Amino acid sequence: MTPALGVIIGVFVLAIALGLMARRGHVMSLEQWSVGGRGFGSVFVFLLMAGEIYTTFTFLGGSGWAYGKGAPAFYILCYGAIAYSVSYFLLPIVWRYAQTRRLVSQADFFVAKYESKTLGVIVALVSVAALVPYLVLQLKGLGIIVSEASGGVITQAVAVWTSSIALVGYVVVSGVRGSAWTSALKDVMILAAAVGIGVYLPLHYFGGYRAMFEAVEAAKPGALTLPASGMSPAWFISTVLLTATGFYMWPQFFAGVYTARSENVFRKNAVILPLYQLVVLFVFFTGFAAMLVVPGLKGAEADLSLLRIVEQSFGSWTVGVIGGAGLLTALVPGSMILITAGTIISQNIYRVMAPNASDRTVSLVARSLVPVLTLVAVILTLRGGQTLVVLLLMGYNFVTQLFPALILSLGEHQRVSAASAIAGIVAGEFTVVLLTVTSASVATLLPGAPQVVKDLNVGFVALAVNAVVLTVVALATRVRRPVVTELVRNP
């Protein structure tokens, strides 16, 4: 057994042990399992939120984008900062409302605000449609990282199966507490691994950061700036705004908000998380170094650039640490996705179909869904073809469609009808599917438009359709709340 393999197995065992131990001293009701009994302080909420930023996508994809595309990768650094500054104001409102009504899922929020279980079912379906491919993405990344780091000793299939079984184990037992505990381990390793190699590689190969970027610019002129068309500044700005919009619409993120003990947690996090996100900078450094040191990876292979340069530059121990960190970047978000998907299906779909089900049954259904969802994800990971890529592309746009209905529900008085929210979301999702399947872009939709317009992220088209439909239906079905509620509120 190589040291790398030993480190990976060690990290794996430690993560599972932490995940299982996290349960101690807690009786697992649905509220405890899904949202940690709403008792998490700043550190745990921070870990959950940060756990969602550093997924396999940031790890492999961040370096892969820097490697393959150059400056357009910088968008990853921008959208988080913007989403966090908005979170300062948005999340306390969401948290307060969820707290008083003991909500456990994102769909619950819509059900309560719009007083519509149908809307809840639709939000739940959208969530699951976005979450399952996202889980598959994490498992795919996990398979690649572990098999690469083990030098092929562990095959992707073995890595995916073993990790999935362990994942199911601690998710069923500990729920979101397990995610928080394993997140702590993950963050320590990511900080050590990502920052370590990002600091070291440019110094080692080029003698400095500026020297590295100058070498990149000399080898690939234009790689460090945005091109005039295509991934231009217009693309960059629109993509950052769209991604920041969708950021907190991910159901596992939204439900993560409910775990907090007090609303001040979010305010503190809004201060710290932008700085924490700068770790991505070091992932970029690694990608740029790899561009010159391990050239020639094409297309999707660019995602392997981080692993390749690490293998070439370090001993087996370091490769093991990277492999272990990579394993955790998949396990933590994976666990959050499973908990969220299980909760949503049991709470917002099953409970609607079986209105007499007891809380105990719903909780049992939620946890029983975990192995089922995992099995589906594993099969898709190992067998999935082109359809999967399409689903992945749609995921972010799917959840973004929940944004208009959410924002309009934040005021104290509900002014927009459930029918309009449903119409907007359905129209938006339909547009997303249509745009993705036809691989449309603004340039193909509006061939005569100026370049700045052509480069805008096509996701805005779906959001615009959503907003227009929502507005039209809202005007047609205006909510006229009886004055009584006003009297009750302001005695």
Added chain:
Amino acid sequence: MRRYRWLAAIPTLGMLGGVPFANRVRPYVLGLPFLLAWIVVWVVITSLVMATIFFLDSRRDAEIAGATAASSDNSSSS
């Protein structure tokens, strides 16, 4: 009114609004090409601005809590 909360819009406007103009390699700042440095600086500013708002909010909340406590003292004594 908590008008200072509008400060939160500055980082977003600065970061993104500046991208078309900051889209260049030189001058290098702290070893980073200009566009990347521009973004990193704004990420740091985001944190500073949010810290300022947090500080002002906390002070405001403390004032309000103090005022409520004082008024409830008055009402109970009268």
